[in-house]
Amino acid sequence: MLENQRKSKDGRKLYIESYGCQMNFSDSEIVASILLDQGFQTTPDYKEADVIFVNTCSIRENAEQRVRNRLKEFGAAKLRNPGMIIGVLGCMAERVKAKFLEEEKLVDIVVGPDAYRDLPNLIRQVDDGQRAINVILSREETYADISPVRLNSNGVTAFISIMRGCDNMCSFCVVRFTRGRERSRDPESIVREAEDLFRNGYREVTLLGQNVDSYKFKDSSGRVVNFANLLALVAEVNPELRVRFSTSHPKDITDEVLHTIAAHSNVCNYIHLPVQSGSSRVLKLMNRTYDRDWYINRVDAIRRIIPDCGISTDIITGFCSETEEEHQETLSIMDYVQYVYAYMFAYSERPGTLAAKRYDDDVPEDVKKRRLQEVVDKQRAHSALRLQHQVGKVHKVLIEGFSKRSDKDFSGRNDQNSMVVFPVTGNFKVGDYVNVIGESCTSATLIGRIVS
Numbered sequence: 506m507l508e509n510q511r512k513s514k515d516g517r518k519l520y521i522e523s524y525g526c527q528m529n530f531s532d533s534e535i536v537a538s539i540l541l542d543q544g545f546q547t548t549p550d551y552k553e554a555d556v557i558f559v560n561t562c563s564i565r566e567n568a569e570q571r572v573r574n575r576l577k578e579f580g581a582a583k584l585r586n587p588g589m590i591i592g593v594l595g596c597m598a599e600r601v602k603a604k605f606l607e608e609e610k611l612v613d614i615v616v617g618p619d620a621y622r623d624l625p626n627l628i629r630q631v632d633d634g635q636r637a638i639n640v641i642l643s644r645e646e647t648y649a650d651i652s653p654v655r656l657n658s659n660g661v662t663a664f665i666s667i668m669r670g671c672d673n674m675c676s677f678c679v680v681r682f683t684r685g686r687e688r689s690r691d692p693e694s695i696v697r698e699a700e701d702l703f704r705n706g707y708r709e710v711t712l713l714g715q716n717v718d719s720y721k722f723k724d725s726s727g728r729v730v731n732f733a734n735l736l737a738l739v740a741e742v743n744p745e746l747r748v749r750f751s752t753s754h755p756k757d758i759t760d761e762v763l764h765t766i767a768a769h770s771n772v773c774n775y776i777h778l779p780v781q782s783g784s785s786r787v788l789k790l791m792n793r794t795y796d797r798d799w800y801i802n803r804v805d806a807i808r809r810i811i812p813d814c815g816i817s818t819d820i821i822t823g824f825c826s827e828t829e830e831e832h833q834e835t836l837s838i839m840d841y842v843q844y845v846y847a848y849m850f851a852y853s854e855r856p857g858t859l860a861a862k863r864y865d866d867d868v869p870e871d872v873k874k875r876r877l878q879e880v881v882d883k884q885r886a887h888s889a890l891r892l893q894h895q896v897g898k899v900h901k902v903l904i905e906g907f908s909k910r911s912d913k914d915f916s917g918r919n920d921q922n923s924m925v926v927f928p929v930t931g932n933f934k935v936g937d938y939v940n941v942i943g944e945s946c947t948s949a950t951l952i953g954r955i956v957s
């Protein structure tokens with residue numbers, strides 16, 4: 506959930522709540538920027554808002570259900586304040602379109618991810634007594650010229666959207682339909698955003714795209730900038746600015762990208778490389794365009810070129826026709842890679858996707874869940890093992906804030922993205938880099954103390 510408070514001219518109050526991927530959270534910062542320019546101010550309390558926006562996710566059925574439940578709560582607030590405007594933004598708006606206005610009577614505005622510039626106009630339409638919708642997808646929109654308002658920010662880490670949409674055809678996935686065709690943002694505007702952030706005290710940026718490895722932009726002189734080039738450009742903004750990125754695609758991640766990571770000490774040694782399944786047959790059905798051997802080859806390249814790189818992943822259990830042996834292949838690829846972290850899901854059929862059209866969703870729900878639990882248990886063991894390896898070593902940590910449990914402890918992350926907690930000492934403050942020796946760990950956190 507994202508909220509923030511900013512002062513501005515005429516004080517109509519905006520509340521934004523975001524669900525789903527980092528890209529959605531980043532988009533909400535674009536939306537806030539567009540509306541603050543119109544005189545809105547943001548509020549952390551939806552009950553006092555004039556406009557409520559929910560930035561939605563369609564990736565799994567339960568993500569959509571959560572939004573519908575939340576809309577009921579907003580509906581109750583609207584009954585008390587009939588002038589309140591409720592808008593649905595993002596992927597679910599794009600997927601459900603005008604039907605949203607029929608199904609959810611309390612919703613006034615439906616806006617897809619490429620139509621946020623139209624929001625002031627859509628709000629005016631609602632002010633005039635109509636309901637408003639714009640779900641037109643674009644081949645060009647990247648919001649490159651809009652400077653995001655950092656919502657709920659720790660003042661140290663920020664997202665930068667480097668591209669939009671997705672051209673992959675993963676058979677399980679709705680993103681292609683809800684976010685449109687892939688387009689890359691002008692690298693100059695990306696570097697400028699990173700420079701502005703650094704000047705304002707930020708010390709880490711995460712470059713976001715559905716598939717960052719296919720980033721490609723032809724500039725006015727005809728030079729083609731690929732993801733490796735972009736990574737180097739952002740890393741060169743300042744050696745004190747950490748650079749992370751997400752998501753990498755196994756079919757597209759090149760050795761050039763890996764060498765660029767290795768060559769820049771401020772590009773973090775951490776790659777999120779979704780595998781989805783360890784079985785080549787299932788990967789083919791998923792239309793992932795790589796097989797088990799190809800994925801293993803990419804992992805071997807990462808280990809060779811960036812020896813201490815943390816690798817995380819996404820895994821889907823119980824995809825159409827997945828057998829018990831194929832599920833075992835997923836468990837065995839997990840043993841091979843030993844991921845530092847994983848996002849794990851039971852397959853959820855999404856209307857309109859290739860899989861929904863072509864294949865039976867035939868793995869029983871209890872089998873999907875049991876396989877998911879086996880994957881979760883294995884990942885828990887691997888995460889713990891990975892953290893134990895980090896005990897006794899010194900880590901460069903960027904202080905991001907205080908630990909959730911106590912303001913006597915700082916928290917931050919090391920290069921490999923592990924959460925590190927350590928006592929507040931000396932004159933160190935949020936935004937500083939410190940060397941921390943790992944002394945022990947819980948299942949998800951390294952615990953240590955500052956050594957310099």
Ligand code: SAM
Pocket residue numbers: 526564565673675677678679680714715716752753754779781819820821850851852853854855
């Ligand atoms: N663009 C990235 C990629 O291609 O790997 C990730 C996109 S998606 C926003 C994040 C993750 O959600 C996917 O990697 C996948 O594991 C999961 N996911 C997507 N569709 C799903 C579905 N229908 N059921 C279950 N999990 C799904």
